[in-house]
Amino acid sequence: MNNMEENRTLNYTPKDFKSDQEVRWCPGCGDHAVLSAVQKALSELGIPKEKFAFISGIGCSSRFPYYMDTYGFHSIHGRAAAIASGVKTANPELSVWNITGDGDALAIGGNHFIHAVRRNIDIKIILFNNEIYGLTKGQYSPTSEKGLVTKTSPFGTVEEPFSVGEMVIGAKGKFFARTYDSNVALSTQIFSEAAKHKGTSVVEVLQNCVIFNDGIHDVVTGREVRDDRTIVLKDGQPMLFGKNNDKGLVLEGLKLKVVRLGENGVTEKDILVHDSHEPNPGIQYMLANMRYPDYPVALGIIRSVEGHTYEADVEEQIEKIQKKAKIRCMDDLLKSGSTWKVE
Amino acid sequence: MAKNSKVIKREEVVIRFSGDSGDGMQLTGTLFSDTAALFGNDLSTFPDYPAEIRAPQGTVGGVSGFQIHLGHSEINTPGDYADVLVAMNPAAIKANAIWVKPGGTIIFDKDNFTEKNIERAGYISDPIAEEKLENYNIIPAPISSMVREALKDFGLDPKSVLRTKNMFALGMVYWLFDRKLKYTEQYFDKKFANKPEIAEANKVALRKGYYYAETIEALNPVIIIEPAQIDPGIYRNICGNTATAWGFLAAAEKAGLKTFIGSYPITPATGILEEMALRKDLGVKSFQAEDEIAGICTALGASFAGYLAVTSTSGPGLALKSEAIGLAVMAELPVVIVDVQRGGPSTGLPTKTEQADLLQALYGRNGESPVVVIAASTPSNCFHYAFTAAKIAIEHMTPVILLTDGYLANGTEPWKIPEMKDLPEIKPPYAEKNDIPFLPYKRDCERLVRAWAVPGTPGLEHRIGGLEKTMKGTVSYIPENHEQMVRIRADKVARIADEIPDLAVWGESSGDLLLTGWGGSQGYLMTAANELREEGYKVSLVCFNFINPLPKNVREVFSKFTKIAVAELNLGQFADYLRIKYPEFDYHKINKVQGMPFTIKEIKENCIKILEDE
Numbered sequence: 001m002n003n004m005e006e007n008r009t010l011n012y013t014p015k016d017f018k019s020d021q022e023v024r025w026c027p028g029c030g031d032h033a034v035l036s037a038v039q040k041a042l043s044e045l046g047i048p049k050e051k052f053a054f055i056s057g058i059g060c061s062s063r064f065p066y067y068m069d070t071y072g073f074h075s076i077h078g079r080a081a082a083i084a085s086g087v088k089t090a091n092p093e094l095s096v097w098n099i100t101g102d103g104d105a106l107a108i109g110g111n112h113f114i115h116a117v118r119r120n121i122d123i124k125i126i127l128f129n130n131e132i133y134g135l136t137k138g139q140y141s142p143t144s145e146k147g148l149v150t151k152t153s154p155f156g157t158v159e160e161p162f163s164v165g166e167m168v169i170g171a172k173g174k175f176f177a178r179t180y181d182s183n184v185a186l187s188t189q190i191f192s193e194a195a196k197h198k199g200t201s202v203v204e205v206l207q208n209c210v211i212f213n214d215g216i217h218d219v220v221t222g223r224e225v226r227d228d229r230t231i232v233l234k235d236g237q238p239m240l241f242g243k244n245n246d247k248g249l250v251l252e253g254l255k256l257k258v259v260r261l262g263e264n265g266v267t268e269k270d271i272l273v274h275d276s277h278e279p280n281p282g283i284q285y286m287l288a289n290m291r292y293p294d295y296p297v298a299l300g301i302i303r304s305v306e307g308h309t310y311e312a313d314v315e316e317q318i319e320k321i322q323k324k325a326k327i328r329c330m331d332d333l334l335k336s337g338s339t340w341k342v343e
Numbered sequence: 344m345a346k347n348s349k350v351i352k353r354e355e356v357v358i359r360f361s362g363d364s365g366d367g368m369q370l371t372g373t374l375f376s377d378t379a380a381l382f383g384n385d386l387s388t389f390p391d392y393p394a395e396i397r398a399p400q401g402t403v404g405g406v407s408g409f410q411i412h413l414g415h416s417e418i419n420t421p422g423d424y425a426d427v428l429v430a431m432n433p434a435a436i437k438a439n440a441i442w443v444k445p446g447g448t449i450i451f452d453k454d455n456f457t458e459k460n461i462e463r464a465g466y467i468s469d470p471i472a473e474e475k476l477e478n479y480n481i482i483p484a485p486i487s488s489m490v491r492e493a494l495k496d497f498g499l500d501p502k503s504v505l506r507t508k509n510m511f512a513l514g515m516v517y518w519l520f521d522r523k524l525k526y527t528e529q530y531f532d533k534k535f536a537n538k539p540e541i542a543e544a545n546k547v548a549l550r551k552g553y554y555y556a557e558t559i560e561a562l563n564p565v566i567i568i569e570p571a572q573i574d575p576g577i578y579r580n581i582c583g584n585t586a587t588a589w590g591f592l593a594a595a596e597k598a599g600l601k602t603f604i605g606s607y608p609i610t611p612a613t614g615i616l617e618e619m620a621l622r623k624d625l626g627v628k629s630f631q632a633e634d635e636i637a638g639i640c641t642a643l644g645a646s647f648a649g650y651l652a653v654t655s656t657s658g659p660g661l662a663l664k665s666e667a668i669g670l671a672v673m674a675e676l677p678v679v680i681v682d683v684q685r686g687g688p689s690t691g692l693p694t695k696t697e698q699a700d701l702l703q704a705l706y707g708r709n710g711e712s713p714v715v716v717i718a719a720s721t722p723s724n725c726f727h728y729a730f731t732a733a734k735i736a737i738e739h740m741t742p743v744i745l746l747t748d749g750y751l752a753n754g755t756e757p758w759k760i761p762e763m764k765d766l767p768e769i770k771p772p773y774a775e776k777n778d779i780p781f782l783p784y785k786r787d788c789e790r791l792v793r794a795w796a797v798p799g800t801p802g803l804e805h806r807i808g809g810l811e812k813t814m815k816g817t818v819s820y821i822p823e824n825h826e827q828m829v830r831i832r833a834d835k836v837a838r839i840a841d842e843i844p845d846l847a848v849w850g851e852s853s854g855d856l857l858l859t860g861w862g863g864s865q866g867y868l869m870t871a872a873n874e875l876r877e878e879g880y881k882v883s884l885v886c887f888n889f890i891n892p893l894p895k896n897v898r899e900v901f902s903k904f905t906k907i908a909v910a911e912l913n914l915g916q917f918a919d920y921l922r923i924k925y926p927e928f929d930y931h932k933i934n935k936v937q938g939m940p941f942t943i944k945e946i947k948e949n950c951i952k953i954l955e956d957e
Contacts, residue, residue: 019806021817050801055644058809065806066818071798073647074808075640076670082637086644086652087798089628090603094648094798112640115633318623325624330596333589333625334760339579340381
């Protein structure tokens, strides 16, 4: 972003990104913390406020744009990724954010989600995953664990859930990160990295619905257990976790395996070192799919690979063609090709 | 080339080229019409092709046709019945025999009338006899064997040789109408600049066909159609889809905006997306979306970002876009949705024409969801109505549905090229830079239009969306606010009537019958009304281009006629719409749903019946 000509000092605080609207999420909802983290991350990016556009679909999380003092468009169910794609393609100068949920992005909007990721269009997708439909008051979602009892699955679901990371990598995604709502520091850092990444960034936020699916992520992210049941991945660092940082991940055959330092002669140099920039997504795919209780759930930036972005390639193609074009305005076009004169 | 000695002058003539979908009939027809246009004839063309790219060879389902109507006077339709039919196989006779004028000329490739092909077309042994065409001017030409003979030294494979059959046939038709071969020869030199042997083969086939027709005196006398009296100016042939695309581009240039099209390929609308995708030279951003919904949603995103945004589709796609059109109504963003209508419902008749999406365009959304609906009525005026649709969308911050149809989309006619300086200005209602705090739903009092604050503009940050809002942009569930906003949105669209032209009457402003139509039927209705007047009937014509809102003078126009007949290619949707708007009049319906345009004959017969019924 070029701020030189604007000659403004961008000393934002998170407050500058708060709109005058009263936040209407339920008290205790995980969304509040995500909002704070986004406002904090944005205030530190050095991008002028008017360059942000927040586009959302339908669902609790999709009310998000109303609470941001930026340009915002609260649209229709599932379509925000497509609308955001239009905004970014039209004006690549904007920092375009797509706020969505597990139902909005992966059920009704699944098609737009995978195609936005495939095109690698430079939009920032924050996917609030609470594994439930909250706004319609508690039906199962495409990420609900098989067997979950909800209003529309009174005897438990019989469907396999989607894994967000698996979908992103399957759709040729180049940036995937995961955080959880109450970890504002981690979320802020991830949002900031997602913003800086050129291309589609997907951030899955494990988010708590206090009313309809309360505590769904507690088994992993609960205060007492999170150190042992999650792993925060850092580039160049060994994949260690646990209260005492003594558990780690190694590759055994074609699978990841949890080991303990000091047991069976395992030392720190046996532990895998994280590399989110590795283009081959093999290990990243396994990391994104780790599930409790077999594995810790991976947090942090799992995959971050550079690539061509859709909107930049569109601009480049236009520029290239315009350089040698014979048709430069409508009058040229109208008179091009086969014409004849009637006297 | 020897000048034909025996000639006769005619006002107009209709020619139909017909063959297997792989026989190159569309190209043959296009080359003939370009030659006619360059000569100065007025003309109208219509391609008629199957949905299957290559249906089984030799079957009636696989017949592809191209009809050209050219004349010395004004030509408004591609014509009902052909004076000359070129049939490359028996199936082409089967599909077209009833469309040849009694006593007309039929040229066919007799080499292709094999037992197998005759049977495939559904005949027993002799198509000409079975269709009772013996009294027609039948020209059984050995086209396949003649091109084989003519090109035997070219070293081409047999397939490439037979591919020139259409040019042999075209050469014959050129002789019948005393046309020059020059334009067509130039076309091949250019098209096959890198394959001179193919260019030469086609040129040879063309000339051999011409000489063959001359030798056998295929038509006696030869028919000459003098150039038409046409307004001076620079002309080109244009089809509806290209004219539509160019209309948008012209509007963007006038408005100082960039153009975005988000679309999903669908017959018969794809040509619009294809033409826009070509126009990178003019900076168009074309987005081939993952589906119809993403087509309009990406367009809405681009509109939010300050572009002239367009999505093109046909009926099934319009159905998928409904929810997003509702969002555009609510968010009050400019976007043009083009529906190139085809036969429906469902997949229906993808390559055929119909006018049955009218009520879908007007009403096919949830809630009170008014949109502007405009219909183009000739292939070339698609330019004007696309331009106008974009102008209204931008200046009134509203979605506009532009209806064209398969007949307009693929039909071509000569078009006098406009100068950009002569087109009206378009002024986007941008928010003022110091309009802080920006209230997204504050309106100008006169037209009720909200201002457009484009992301990137400092200080005008705001939120819009599909939930009901107050003027400030705050979500509101207050009952009175909702009703007020619903009424304002309806009123905003209704007030556009102040800016659209009055309905024009062709013919006397009063009389016994007002023939009424809309959109793509215009040419047929006009010809029928002209002929009825010449025959002494007091018939006038109106053709609507502005459907919602309607022109302001409709009641006044209607009240001057004893009877009103509404002709449309559906079961009476526009007639029913008029009945809601102007219940004081009685509407006689003239309807057809066969995937084909009206014929002049059936319109006239219906009108006379309505006139004669008490």
